[in-house]
Amino acid sequence: MRVEFHPEIFTRADQILEIHELIQLFLRVQHEWHIKPQDVESAVAFFGRHFPTLAPVYADLALKASVAQAWQAAGVAPLQVSHTTIRDDVCDLRQPAVLLVEDEFSDRCFLLAICRVFDGEDVAEAAARQHLDIRHGGGKDRAGKQASDALTRFRRTPRVALLLDSDRLAPGQVTRCHKVADEVRALGAHVHVLELREAENYAPNRVLAMVRPHHETSKKIKALKSLTPKQRGHFDMKKGFPGGRDGEPQVPRGHGSLYDGVPDRTIELLRPGFGAGLTELMMRAAAGGRLAESDFAGLGAEVVSELRELLSKLRKII
Incomplete structure (x- = not known):
């Protein structure tokens, strides 16, 4: 996730351990630091006061992060971390994001294929580094219950997603999968129910x-x-x-x-x-390298946009 500190954080001395842990997450590329150029100076001064040995490394990270974000296209707003939320944020961000699926092996294969074709290298890397925990649900109902349970482990930012087949036998049909999805979505999870019948239809x-x-x-x-x-x-x-x-x-x-x-x-x-x-x-x-976007476009007018939307939902929790 993209994370931004409220500038006030670097004027206090009571949350040093939490700041240190978040900076370590940035260094491990588990999350991305979003820092405005005008905030770099106060961050560097903070590091010099509280982490004198690590200050050069942290200062370099701050400078590179400020340059990188200046070139980023507008997208999902970063998570705002303040002195009142930082303890909950550390709890949430140190954990991997969770993706519940019906069948871990089959759905992982599907997801990795989509990542390869639709510029989802970042999502695939998150899964490889276990920053995205793809979990076996064992069917739609069990996956839904596990997604609900996973949500309780996050304090402020629910970094949980649920991917389900639709099991539709006809276009537009509402199935048990959609009802499970609605229940979990209402609890705060990001949910995607495939438009086509199953992953194999793609x-x-x-x-x-x-x-x-x-x-x-x-x-x-x-x-x-x-x-x-x-x-x-x-x-x-x-x-x-x-x-x-x-x-x-x-x-x-x-x-x-x-x-x-x-x-x-x-x-x-x-x-x-x-x-x-x-x-x-x-x-x-x-x-x-034997599949291209055009292969999926031939399956239906909305397939390409749907698969890109799926990856976009996962980026919101990673």
Whole structure:
């Protein structure tokens, strides 16, 4: 997070330990110091009085931070730390930010792939350095409860986020996931519910082509291309269409009329789905430089903006 001290802090001598700890967090690049050029002098004088041995290092950090912030584009306002909030702020900032997900391995792969494609190196680095703690929720309800519990560990700034699939079988459908999201959002967490059905629905065709056996996958991809973006976005990418046997409908009833008019041959080709492990393949493809923003743009008009918004939400807590 970007952190700014109230100038008054450097005129007092009763919170030296808290200031020292925050400066250490800046040096470890766990957080970013936002300091106005006009405040550098008082900060340097404070360091000289209270940290004479470390003063040169701290003064250099202050100067570099003031130069850096002068060139930064306007964005999220920095966290304002005052003498009345500093103890709570230290408690909050020394902890890693928390991201609750339904499945830690699968969702981590999804997130790292998005980071690689959408200029999210800072988010990926925070996860690698454990400044962003991605936690396994074990399903939407458990993830929601864990997010609620994580919020209680922060005193002033709730640095907790929740990422959920939507589980939508049709566009705009309100599911249990949205209800869990509303409950946790009301407690102060940053929440993102995917617009499409699941993280796997964001796997571009380039990723699906990696699924073996390739000759069978190519047929399924051809069938998938014949669907509209909305039909593709709510298809069960892993398991396909389970119906069509023993009198069951060709398409599960929960989809309503979404797939009306889709040829039976297309439904049959897509029936097995593409199997598990799609987000892992997405991460591998992204890490290898084989995915671009254009691959995601082809999934739907709002997909690119949604994924950038997801990263933006995480930056607010990191």
